[in-house]
Amino acid sequence: NAGVTQTPKFQVLKTGQSMTLQCAQDMNHNSMYWYRQDPGMGLRLIYYSASEGTTDKGEVPNGYNVSRLNKREFSLRLESAAPSQTSVYFCASSEEWGNTEAFFGQGTRLTVV
Amino acid sequence: SQQGEEDPQALSIQEGENATMNCSYKTSINNLQWYRQNSGRGLVHLILIRSNEREKHSGRLRVTLDTSKKSSSLLITASRAADTASYFCATDMFSGGYNKLIFGAGTRLAVHP
Numbered sequence: 001n002a003g004v005t006q007t008p009k010f011q012v013l014k015t016g017q018s019m020t021l022q023c024a025q026d027m028n029h030n031s032m033y034w035y036r037q038d039p040g041m042g043l044r045l046i047y048y049s050a051s052e053g054t055t056d057k058g059e060v061p062n063g064y065n066v067s068r069l070n071k072r073e074f075s076l077r078l079e080s081a082a083p084s085q086t087s088v089y090f091c092a093s094s095e096e097w098g099n100t101e102a103f104f105g106q107g108t109r110l111t112v113v
Numbered sequence: 114s115q116q117g118e119e120d121p122q123a124l125s126i127q128e129g130e131n132a133t134m135n136c137s138y139k140t141s142i143n144n145l146q147w148y149r150q151n152s153g154r155g156l157v158h159l160i161l162i163r164s165n166e167r168e169k170h171s172g173r174l175r176v177t178l179d180t181s182k183k184s185s186s187l188l189i190t191a192s193r194a195a196d197t198a199s200y201f202c203a204t205d206m207f208s209g210g211y212n213k214l215i216f217g218a219g220t221r222l223a224v225h226p
Contacts, residue, residue, distance in 0.1 A: 104155035
């Protein structure tokens with residue numbers, strides 16, 4: 001039982017490049033989320049998917065897009081990377097977001113140069 | 114602005130001592146959760162306390178919740194070097210039709226042998 005799996009673990013991008021961060025969970029959870037973590041800022045919600053087929057913006061959605069491909073997978077896309085998007089990205093899932101325990105992936109450390 | 118804010122930002126203690134971290138939040142909640150993050154890793158859920166609960170225990174962890182003061186505390190008793198980590202509180206916030214989990218900036222705990 002892998003829990004929440006994120007790929008890749010590390011990535012370096014040049015400004016203007018695009019990439020997709022992948023996330024998959026094997027716990028049959030309804031809700032999935034993408035957070036970014038910057039030093040001293042805690043975790044900030046980028047996008048979330050309360051259930052399969054729905055996505056919505058969080059606190060800091062600008063510059064990102066998401067796809068809830070199916071119940072298992074929730075991807076985050078950076079269309080044109082900027083240095084301000086240098087961060088650690090975490091995917092998480094839960095049976096019911098906010099009301100139950102959340103399970104986190106190990107994170108993707110992204111550097112945009 | 115963030116819903117939850119931890120205090121202190123950093124805490125340094127000796128093994129065997131107790132560690133207390135506090136969390137204050139701004140709006141009404143249904144529940145409050147505490148998470149631990151070891152350096153370079155994802156977050157791990159510790160405890161969830163609901164708004165109608167005042168205290169909860171899990172092993173060496175004790176969490177209290179005072180909804181009148183909009184605050185919570187996490188007590189780690191008889192701390193160990195392995196407790197060295199960052200600790201985050203997270204509160205549910207209902208907006209946009211969904212419940213979201215909003216994190217504070219965290220308390221960095223260092224336990225010295």
